[in-house]
Amino acid sequence: MIIGFKRTQIKPATVLRYLAFIMEIVISKVCCSSVINVSSAANLTKKRKKILIIYVNIIPYNKIMTKTILIYDNQRSEWDSVQSIKTNLLASYNLLENVQYEEYSITIDTTSHELYCIYERIVKSNPDKVVFVDGVPHPSVIIPLFKSENFKDKFEIIFHIYGDFTIKLSEWANIESVLKDFNCKFLCASPKQVDLIKKFIIDSDENVELCPFAIDSNTYFHSEDLRKNTRHQLSIQDDEIVFCYTGRLSYQKNIHSLINYFYQVYRVFRLKCKFYIIGEFDDLGAPFIGKHFPNSYYFNKIFDVYKDLPEIFREKLIFTGKLSSGELNKFYNASDLFVSFSVHNDEDFGMSPLEALATGTPCIITDWGGYSAFRSEYCKTITTKIEIDSIKIDFSLAAKETLKVLHSKFPRKEVSDYYQSKMTQKSTTEYLKNMKTPTRFKGFSEIMHTTNSSFKANPGSPLSDSKICMNAYSDLYKRLYSSYES
Incomplete structure (x- = not known):
């Protein structure tokens, strides 16, 4: 908070009374919403026909600059839809106010040495959030380095989830123990995907949330x-x-x-x-x-x-x-x-x-x-x-x-x-802005580990039931994807 006043002929005692009056307003405002309207403070002084002008500048809690790391593959995806999604997500993040960004690219060609260098920069940066914008390569290539004792303050880890989550359960399982040291959020693109991903996560209500993908209105529009x-x-x-x-x-x-x-x-x-x-x-x-x-x-x-x-x-x-x-x-x-x-x-x-x-x-x-x-x-x-x-x-x-x-x-x-x-x-920016604070990740669920075991035991046909007929959907598939049908 900064308080200043112009040179004036008003007695010091009067100045102090005005300061006390303004501070009373400031304190009441801070308690309510952490903000004071500067122009209204100036008007108050004018109503009393004094030439005293007091400047008050308070930075509200929700305006404090936060530091966010964005991690993604900066090479063009072979999937046009993924490329579009990634581009629009980055644009949505850049529309957020009061956020300081650092961006790091991790590709399938990123070496172990390069990954460690990125990790060291993240440690030095001491961010509030680390966001994985896309899923290729999988976050498991760098997450094992995120051991909480290496950070002064634990940051939130945000994952944007794509349709390949089930296919990559093995990679997710490999980083389960590390994620338990962090507050994590799994952002899903649709309500039905929220229902699916919640099945894989213990006590998932605070860890899984909706954040739809977006289109670029300058690319797709009515004419x-x-x-x-x-x-x-x-x-x-x-x-x-x-x-x-x-x-x-x-x-x-x-x-x-x-x-x-x-x-x-x-x-x-x-x-x-x-x-x-x-x-x-x-x-x-x-x-x-x-x-x-x-x-x-x-x-x-x-x-x-x-x-x-x-x-x-x-x-x-x-x-x-x-x-x-x-x-x-x-x-x-x-x-x-x-x-x-x-x-x-x-x-x-x-x-x-x-x-x-x-x-x-x-x-x-x-x-x-x-x-x-x-x-x-x-x-x-x-x-x-x-x-x-x-x-x-x-x-x-x-x-x-x-x-x-x-x-x-x-x-x-x-x-x-x-x-x-x-x-x-x-619209996506609004979802990001209103995202609930994530809670500590408690681990993956029993059905997640059961599904992962099925993928390991039968990688060529993990969710089928050959006892019924060739290419039949298993009960496990139905348990998972009942969220997707009508």
């Missing part, structure tokens, strides 16, 4: 001019309905079911439409239940599906390949409906649906994992249920909801504004 120009460039007529999917063309994303849905919508409803499928193929299967595919397997599977379709429909089904974010924004704006039927166990959030919604494009998506968080009148979610060897999707409901959404003709600006107000970088 009627962009919609009009893009549709003109693509020779899309005004009365044509455009469906789109963006993302990986993978078994994990259920593209074979998506194409069949597109065909049934076209065949049954006789719509004048086009279907754009945007992205690259991969051969990632369902390793949790032992489905592993050879190179080009899924491309060949989709090609076989494509060949069996009537030629008149094949002309309306367009594969564009991978597009830049700028091109994606154009296609989203040109589209009338985004559709995705992913039921992948890594579906912790869903960047593609959010990007589409941010441009004003309504969605039909599965009620699964992170997708469920987007549910609204503009985004219909379709019932899912884990069965013996598959996850059932209610496609009849999908067809009905498709017609409802198309007939609703929501104003695109209205759709865009709704999601832009909820899931941009500034």
Whole structure:
């Protein structure tokens, strides 16, 4: 606190009385909110027709500068969604006020010596928080060095959790004993992921919290001019309905079911439409239940599906390949409906649906994992249920909801504004600002160690039950991912 006053002819005793009066106000304000309005103090003196001016400057508790270490891989991720998430998270952190940052990059090529040098700098910095912005490489490469006796004050450790948490249980288990010396927070991207991660952590209520990922509103936005120009460039007529999917063309994303849905919508409803499928193929299967595919397997599977379709429909089904974010924004704006039927166990959030919604494009998506968080009148979610060897999707409901959404003709600006107000970088900053103080980490739960043991015992098919049938979901899978289904 700084108090000063101008030279004046007022007697010293009078000055002291004014100081006592102002200090009384200051103390009462500090007790309530740790702040005093300087201009009101000046007004008080004016009301008494004196020329005394007192300057009071108090730094409130919640304005004290904190020191935060941000750790992430500064190389571009091979996953476009992860790269986008990482970039937007860093932008969200930089919007926080009264935080002093130090940033360190750890990549898969970082040597042991370089890791130790980073650790020494962190020790010297004596931060309030250490934040792991992404999960590759896993935090376990440096966490073992964080032994609490090496730090003057224990800092909080914050982890942003991605969809690969279950796959990397072994790495998490390796750092359990070290984490028990710290207050830890596991930030999850969606409410259903919060439910999943809580199953892995003892007394998890104070250690697991929601912090959604965000989109960059300068990259994905609504524009009627962009919609009009893009549709003109693509020779899309005004009365044509455009469906789109963006993302990986993978078994994990259920593209074979998506194409069949597109065909049934076209065949049954006789719509004048086009279907754009945007992205690259991969051969990632369902390793949790032992489905592993050879190179080009899924491309060949989709090609076989494509060949069996009537030629008149094949002309309306367009594969564009991978597009830049700028091109994606154009296609989203040109589209009338985004559709995705992913039921992948890594579906912790869903960047593609959010990007589409941010441009004003309504969605039909599965009620699964992170997708469920987007549910609204503009985004219909379709019932899912884990069965013996598959996850059932209610496609009849999908067809009905498709017609409802198309007939609703929501104003695109209205759709865009709704999601832009909820899931941009500034929104994530608010979650970070209001994050509850983490408590001491008590360890991982019994089901976490049971799942980890299953991965070690049967790495090729850790969550399957061959006693039922090949590629059947085990009871353990159902216990874990019951959080993700409808």
